[in-house]
Amino acid sequence: MCETCGCGDPEIVPVEVQERILSDNDAQAAHNRRHFEGLAVLAINLMGSPGAGKTAVLEATARAAGGRLRLGAVSGDLATDRDADRLNAAGIRSTTITTGSACHLDARLVHHTLHHAPCSDCDVFFIENVGNLVCPAIYDLGQAANVVALSVTEGEDKPLKYPVMFQKADLVLLTKVDLIPHLDFDVHAVEDALSRVMPDAKLLKVSAKTGEGIDAWLEWLEAQRPAQRSGSTSLEHHAHSHEHSHEHH
């Protein structure tokens, strides 16, 4: 019997589901995570507002790593290949996921990239998400860690206004800190805001322009790296438990 609106219709039955609406994405993300873990690749989901300096940080990371780490990336872009072109020029092997009107990457899109542009010889694989402070946080991609780029030009109260993304972050990169002398920006205020939305808040101050803080960021990345590749989920020999909409090459 219809139990909520009281219409008393005896033909209506309640069916309990109690499942995450995005459980398909969760399952795909878990599959991606097995790929990354099997290959001992550290996958980083890099998020932030449009223009926060995500691509610039990765370019600076490649310059500072200087071949010490093998870096790969995929950039989610609404319409262009510009970020992937910049990253390739910087020495990070990159491809683009063109999202069209979609405001975020999802696990299926990332999985497609994994099979078509393998990252098996990378130490760190960056997923530069679509510039957006809300949507990307909702979709697990199979990453090992979430990093949010927040630029000093965006204002100290951004974490309080967009708690969803900051709450999911493992690390916040405060970008463009070379501009602080020209702005009215209070680093303590942003630290305070973060501590109210992000448990165990971690903030690193970086400048892609001057290279400040990039070494600390590289150290953080090194500390996240998995020990050894298990080889159990190499892309070459792996069977999918789910249906695929594309061929494996």
Added chain:
Amino acid sequence: MHEYSIVGSLIDRVQQEAVLHGSTRVHRLHVKIGELAGVELDLLKTAFDTFRERTICEGAELAIDSVAAVWACPSCDRVIARGAVLRCDTCGRPARMIHGDEIILERIEMEAPDV
């Protein structure tokens, strides 16, 4: 506007359940959405009203149960006051979210098939 893709997943899921139960008409859906889920309830409703046309959910009502965010200490269970620093005053440990990031399909009210 990921609310549209969430509604797409929701309707797919309802369709699966309807097939499973041999139902051809859904009366009402109950979903639970956390305050920190990143889902705008108004956008979700608009997206549902748009997408339900010509699907199993045509004419169905979307009942949304919104859940406030609650953080607590993982050691001593002390609840953190709203807007306060997410760290336990007593134990010093980072808080853990107890509620608030749910995006859950709880229950579907559907017409039972004719026997």
